[in-house]
Amino acid sequence: MRVALFVTCVNDALYPRTGIAVVRLLERLGIAVDFPADQTCCGQPQYNTGYRRETEPLLRRTAVAFAGHEYVVTPSGSCAAMLREHYPRIGRKAEREGRGTELTDAAADLAPRVYELTEFLVDVLGVTDVGAYFPHTVTYHPSCHGLRGLGLGDRPRRLLAAVKGLELVELPGAQECCGFGGTFAVKNPDVSAAMGTDKIAAAAATGAEVLCGADNSCLAHLDGLLRRAAAPGTPADAAARAGAPPHARAGAPLRTLHLAEILAATEEEPPA
Structure with a gap:
């Protein structure tokens, strides 16, 4: 094929x-x-x-x-x-x-x-186990176009659940928009940033190492908010501000990663 x-x-x-x-x-x-x-x-x-x-x-x-x-x-x-x-x-x-x-x-x-x-x-292809290996804790954000437009349902989560070594944790308020919305973020920056801040706070509160999504436009928005929250001079990083568990605050900061990069990862070829 x-x-x-x-x-x-x-x-x-x-x-x-x-x-x-x-x-x-x-x-x-x-x-x-x-x-x-x-x-x-x-x-x-x-x-x-x-x-x-x-x-x-x-x-x-x-x-x-x-x-x-x-x-x-x-x-x-x-x-x-x-x-x-x-x-x-x-x-x-x-x-x-x-x-x-x-x-x-x-x-x-x-x-x-x-x-x-x-x-x-x-x-x-009829597969959910794609032979991936990713030994990290992951939470999944379903972007609006995939969730509401295409009706992807649980397909992404089924794929993630089959990844060897991966612990999938539920994202509170997963179905809420992250605030990106393409030109919405440009026309309504304050509302967009507030929605995104809520999303990363929810993700950080899970204690996950990785906030995963299937659309890099939404992840770019969330990653930007995470980077600004963790920048020197800000009150605290996103996890601490969200009241995440102590083990999450003490470990590596929450990062974003596209689902494809997780599914492509193996023990021999981890993601960048």
Whole structure:
């Protein structure tokens, strides 16, 4: 089986290790991975900000870049939701405006072939134990697009629970938004930061070493808050401010990590 990797612009620019981890993971499972070089931003920032017509060229480009691939796999629920849910809406709007069916046809061809990583592993490959080894305590944050948009359900947690050496602890208020929301964080920075602070406080209170997620955009937001909370001159690190157990405060600070990097880890090749 061959798949195309839609790495997303956030991962390409800021978290290339996540894309590398996806390739390592899939190849370990016997999947050949193609990386179409013409892929670019899917247009989610423009679409969410109201620039719908400006998103159309990116829809066309993405559809062409992944033409002919039976499976398009991405380590991002928000970008998967953009291709699967919003691309068809863009096409239908163009049709209502009398601009033909080009965009509708392109979206209809692409959308059914797009899978978020955990969907592909569990639903297509039928695996939950991917042979990973990660001897750490982990808590999982389900990002809104994956939770509410794609309906990922317990797929990510099932994959994490099967990782050798990993202790999975429940995140209080897991279904609450972290406050990122793409351009929401730009337009409403104070509310966004307050929501994110609540999320990292909940994560720190579990005593986990790692706050894991399946979308690096949300993790970037949370990681930034963690770094600022732990910076010199602040009252205390995030764990201490959250009232975490003494053993959590005394150990390594809470860090964020994409789910793919945990699933790709083995005793021979731990994550970076």
